[in-house]
Amino acid sequence: MEGVDRARDYIEAHLLYQRDQPEMFNNTRLTMAVSDLFVAGTDTTANTLRWAILYMIDNPDVCEKVHKEVVKAIGNDRLATMQDKAALPYTQAVIEEVNRKASLAPMGVFHRVVDEVTLANSGGWKLQPDSICTFNTYAIHHDPAVFPQPEKFLPERHLKEDGQFAASPHLSTFGLGKRACLGESLARMELLVFFVALVQRYSFSLDPEDSRTMWQLTEDPSFSKGTVLRSPPLHKIVFKARNI
Numbered sequence: 001m002e003g004v005d006r007a008r009d010y011i012e013a014h015l016l017y018q019r020d021q022p023e024m025f026n027n028t029r030l031t032m033a034v035s036d037l038f039v040a041g042t043d044t045t046a047n048t049l050r051w052a053i054l055y056m057i058d059n060p061d062v063c064e065k066v067h068k069e070v071v072k073a074i075g076n077d078r079l080a081t082m083q084d085k086a087a088l089p090y091t092q093a094v095i096e097e098v099n100r101k102a103s104l105a106p107m108g109v110f111h112r113v114v115d116e117v118t119l120a121n122s123g124g125w126k127l128q129p130d131s132i133c134t135f136n137t138y139a140i141h142h143d144p145a146v147f148p149q150p151e152k153f154l155p156e157r158h159l160k161e162d163g164q165f166a167a168s169p170h171l172s173t174f175g176l177g178k179r180a181c182l183g184e185s186l187a188r189m190e191l192l193v194f195f196v197a198l199v200q201r202y203s204f205s206l207d208p209e210d211s212r213t214m215w216q217l218t219e220d221p222s223f224s225k226g227t228v229l230r231s232p233p234l235h236k237i238v239f240k241a242r243n244i
C-alpha cells in the first residue's frame with residue numbers, strides 16, 4: 001500500500017487503506033477498531049496499576065526495595081524511560097508478580113473455534129467448529145507446581161540467580177497464541193514508566209477510614225462481578241509525597 005509506511009499513526013494508515021480498498025476498510029470498521037484500542041488499552045493498564053499499589057501497601061519491604069533500586073538507577077530528578085529498563089530488574093520482577101497475582105483477565109478472552117482441532121496430549125479430544133473456548137489464566141498463575149506458595153507476593157520468583165529479570169514462560173497475562181494481546185509491549189512500557197514514577201515520588205497507604213481488610217480488597221471473590229477484568233473494588237489510597 002503506497003504511503004502506508006509513512007503513516008504517522010493507526011488512523012492515518014487505516015484511511016490510506018480505506019482509499020484503496022473501500023470494500024474492506026470503512027468508517028464503521030475504523031470506529032470499532034479505535035474504540036477496541038481504547039477499551040482494551042485503558043482499563044487494563046489502569047487496573048494493573050491499582051493492583052500494583054495495593055500489593056505495595058501489603059508488602060512495604062518490596063516497595064522500599066523498588067524505591068531503592070529506582071533511586072540508584074535513575075535518581076529523583078527525572079522520570080524513567082525504557083532505556084532504564086535493564087537497570088531495573090527487581091522493579092520488572094515486581095511488575096511481573098503483580099501481573100501473576102492480579103491475573104487481570106482471569107479467564108482470558110473467549111475465542112470461537114473455526115476448524116475442528118484435536119488437542120495435543122489429550123488422548124484425542126476434539127474441539128468442534130463454533131465451540132467457545134478460553135484458558136484459565138488465574139489457575140495457571142496460581143498453580144503451586146509452577147509458582148510455589150502462589151498466594152504469596154514473591155518478586156524473586158522472576159529473578160535469575162544473578163539478579164537479572166527473567167520473564168516467566170508460564171504466565172499468560174497477555175493471552176496465548178496468534179490472538180494474544182496486540183498491546184503487550186505498549187502495556188509493559190506504560191506499566192514500567194508509571195509504576196516507577198509513582199514509587200519514586202510517593203509512599204502509599206490505605207484510607208484510614210476504610211475498615212476493609214487487605215484480603216477484602218484483594219482476594220474476596222465476591223468483588224468479582226463476572227466481567228472480563230478482575231479489578232479490585234473501589235477504594236481510596238493516601239499518597240504521601242516522599243522527601244525528594
Ligand code: HEM
Pocket residue numbers: 036037038040041042044045048104105108109110172173174175176177178179180181182183184186187
Ligand atoms: C496490563 C495491560 C494489558 C493486559 C493484561 C492485556 C491483556 C489482554 C488479553 C488477556 C487479551 C486476550 C488475548 C487472547 O485471547 O489470547 C488481550 C487482547 C487484546 N489487547 Fe490487551 N492487555 C493489556 C493492554 C493492552 C493495550 C495497552 C492495548 C492497546 C492499546 C491492548 C490491545 C489489545 C487488543 C487489540 C487485543 C485483541 C487482540 C486480538 O483479538 O487479536 N491491550 N489483551
